[in-house]
Amino acid sequence: MQRGLDPSTLVDQLTFRSAMSLLPTGVTVVTVGRRESLEAVTVNSLTSLSLEPLLIVVGLRLGGRVATRLERADAFAVHVLAADQRHLAVLFARRDRPSGRTADLTLRTAETPRGNVLIGGALVSLECQPFATHPGGDHLLVVGRVVAIHGVGAESTAPLVFHRGDYERGCGTLSGSIAGTNDDPISLGSVRAGEDGR
Numbered sequence: 001m002q003r004g005l006d007p008s009t010l011v012d013q014l015t016f017r018s019a020m021s022l023l024p025t026g027v028t029v030v031t032v033g034r035r036e037s038l039e040a041v042t043v044n045s046l047t048s049l050s051l052e053p054l055l056i057v058v059g060l061r062l063g064g065r066v067a068t069r070l071e072r073a074d075a076f077a078v079h080v081l082a083a084d085q086r087h088l089a090v091l092f093a094r095r096d097r098p099s100g101r102t103a104d105l106t107l108r109t110a111e112t113p114r115g116n117v118l119i120g121g122a123l124v125s126l127e128c129q130p131f132a133t134h135p136g137g138d139h140l141l142v143v144g145r146v147v148a149i150h151g152v153g154a155e156s157t158a159p160l161v162f163h164r165g166d167y168e169r170g171c172g173t174l175s176g177s178i179a180g181t182n183d184d185p186i187s188l189g190s191v192r193a194g195e196d197g198r
């Protein structure tokens with residue numbers, strides 16, 4: 001045991017996972033590449049990080065297919081799944097998940113000029129440039145600079161939610177959604193970050 005460490009703080013992985021499962025999260029798919037080179041993985045560690053500049057962060061398993069690709073990519077995208085896209089979350093969490101053209105077809109993608117894909121039916125997609133990476137234990141923290149946002153305006157569509165190890169349907173009909181707030185960096189429509197003068 002390390003000196004100075006309170007034994008009551010030593011917890012095992014199972015307890016840690018159980019504790020974190022109590023926090024409901026949205027569910028995203030992170031993509032890198034397109035067509036034959038497309039890789040995609042289910043991720044719920046997305047966090048908005050900074051407004052100046054616009055940054056997000058995701059935690060990806062070290063040595064995983066997408067983490068490895070991101071270390072040398074110049075673009076990636078994060079797609080927030082809608083409640084009816086549970087099948088995509090399940091499929092792209094599998095080790096034997098499809099990649100390349102098969103993933104492309106499954107995700108019903110459209111291509112962007114920045115080398116990313118957009119997933120058909122996703123609530124919102126954030127196109128990012130890799131900004132920094134940081135070690136995070138057995139994961140890599142990938143910080144992305146947000147350069148374009150697509151699909152904002154679908155706030156009434158229910159998101160897919162992960163809670164207690166299972167998928168739930170989130171609430172999609174909240175009044176006073178994010179699009180109405182004054183300091184909201186994303187507004188209705190499909191915008192490039194900074195395009196609206198903020």
Ligand SMILES: Cc1cc2nc3c(=O)[nH]c(=O)nc-3n(C[C@H](O)[C@H](O)[C@H](O)COP(=O)(O)O)c2cc1C
Nearest residue numbers: 042043044045059060061064065066092093094162
């Ligand atoms: C709801 C859900 C959320 C997940 N979130 C993450 C995550 O944030 N980061 C991550 O590396 N893997 C996450 N995973 C696991 C990956 O989807 C995937 O199973 C695993 O990383 C295997 O891919 P790899 O071989 O490329 O690492 C999540 C799985 C599920 C079902």
